[in-house]
Amino acid sequence: MIQNGRIGRVEHAVDLIRFPNTLSQNAEEIEARSRNCIFVGTMHNSPYFIDFGLLMNPHIFICGVTGSGKTYLMRSLMLKLWAVGGATLLVLDFTGEYYTFASFAGGATNDPKNADMLMEEMNNGIIYFGLKDIAPEQAKVRMAESIMGAIVKRMRTGRVGRRVFLLLDEAWKLLEGSVALETLLREGRKYGYGLVFSSQLLEDIDLAMLSNAATVFLFRLQNRRGLDRLAVNYGLADRHVAAIQSLAVGSCIAVQVLTTGKRSVCMIERVHGIEVEDxxxxxxxxxxxxxxxxxxxxxxxxxxxxxxxxxxxxxxxxxxxxxxxxxxxxxxxxxxxxxxxxxxxxxxxxxxxxxxxxxxxxxxxxxxxxxx
Ligand SMILES: Nc1ncnc2c1ncn2[C@@H]1O[C@H](COP(=O)(O)OP(=O)(O)OP(=O)(O)O)[C@@H](O)[C@H]1O
Ligand SMILES: [Mg+2]
Incomplete structure (x- = not known):
């Protein structure tokens, strides 16, 4: 329930976002399926969920041209992973686009220097690091790396008891080559840490690193060469590659690698987000x-x-x-x-x-x- 632009209580937030309301399926079946799963959007009138129990690892990569819907999906995932998935979310916000959303969970803070102290309180829900105003760019990157270093240290020294996700929007280019990022991608799964990260360009991405992400959301992309590389990596058919080049805003193709080693490729016609007033x-x-x-x-x-x-x-x-x-x-x-x-x-x-x-x-x- 949103009151005065705020989600009042976690239970209300769960009611609000767990259950999609535009579906033609048996309601009980959907409700049963949706427990502990994250509802992303609709495909041909049926819901699309992320079920971490079925996935090779918890990492999620999101790619698409500017304005295609990456941030919209990431902000929605942030709230859903917290409210429905019961996870702790660590948000490194380079652009300020997450502040309003993060503040709904009461965990917003503006002082990235307090990284160590904040992570002592890992059960807090959403832990927000606002990096927008740090200049120049190199100082921002250094700050992000030091926060990620603290996160990796925390990850290796003890279990938090709940799933942890680190959100990095548009960060791939900035944090390229970051040891902490690589460590999180390679070791995160065994500690229950997932990375949700995005990029506008496929060319930026090191595919070997990307193969650590079991879930990939591909919004509209144009560079054919990058797409072809990705198609080989994830076994995408030609029709998928063609579809990705003409997707509407808010539509994407979801590729998932299951624990069985199988891949699933689904077309999500519309990502269902959460509207939150500024x-x-x-x-x-x-x-x-x-x-x-x-x-x-x-x-x-x-x-x-x-x-x-x-x-x-x-x-x-x-x-x-x-x-x-x-x-x-x-x-x-x-x-x-x-x-x-x-x-x-x-x-x-x-x-x-x-x-x-x-x-x-x-x-x-x-x-x-x-x-x-
Ligand atoms: N699924 C959706 N439903 C409704 N509106 C959407 C959806 N996805 C995106 N939009 C709207 O489209 C616009 C662009 O989306 P968004 O900011 O997520 O793009 P982006 O891929 O993050 O772009 P950039 O790379 O420039 O950051 C926003 O105004 C957003 O509200
Ligand atoms: Mg964006």
Missing amino acids: IVCIVSGGPMRLEIGRRKFENCIRKNCGAEALGDTLSLNGSEGRIELARLISLLLRHCSGDAVLAAMRELAVDEGDIADAFAAALAAQVGANGV
Whole structure:
């Protein structure tokens, strides 16, 4: 159940995402099949599940051109693996696209330097490392590698008691040659650690490494040479290779290697994701932190302060949708009266004391800027 843009409780999340509702099959059979399996999407009116009990290993690789649906699938897998699969998810987020989703599970954090400490609490559900704002690129990669090093160390020193997945979107190119990545792929299975990773380009991928992933989702791909290499590796038929080149957004071909050594190739017509509303987070210099659904925030600012003021607030959007209260108030005061700004802040349920402090700070900044 989503309330105010948030999934209230894990049990509700399970109800929400375990059971697909557009199916023509016997409901009991689907329900029985779906226990502990991860529902991915529909093929010709029947559901497609990942059943880790049947697979050679837990690793999942996702490939496709830009805009084909990789992140959409990965975000949905993240929530499902956590809520339905009962797994711990470690998310290394290079782009900031996972923050809102991860924060639903209450495990969001922005400080990747705390990797060791966070992993002591491996039962926490989703453990999020936001790397978006780390620059330059090499520093980001170094940080990611050090987190992965900590994960490998943790993996080798003891069992967590539940399955663990590491999510790396678009990371293949960045982390190419990473020893930790290789170790996770080669040794993860025996410790119950799975890697969910993606790439836009098949050419980037070392096929020997890729053969460690028992599940591969192929969204639309164009490079014929890369596809031919993959077809040989996974025994894909010509019709599959042709289909992959003209897939619609959200459609993919799923290839799985089973414990029996057999391969299954299925066409998923539509990946079923979970829609989660983006969140705006208003913060002050102190402990205040107020999370509001983006739609509610935008409607309130537009109504009280005007469309132009709303347009300007976009420039304030810091990392992970964070907006500093005094800066917000100061910006809104340029467009409308103090009364209108006060009404907007009250409607957003900002604490009266925080409003007063932020008004004072905004006015002091204005006085300073005017040189009075
Ligand atoms: N199964 C789907 N159902 C509905 N919308 C989808 C689906 N898959 C993707 N989309 C939408 O298509 C757009 C592109 O998807 P997404 O961001 O997942 O692409 P991507 O492959 O990760 O692209 P990039 O390589 O640029 O990161 C998004 O707006 C997303 O919401
Ligand atoms: Mg993406």
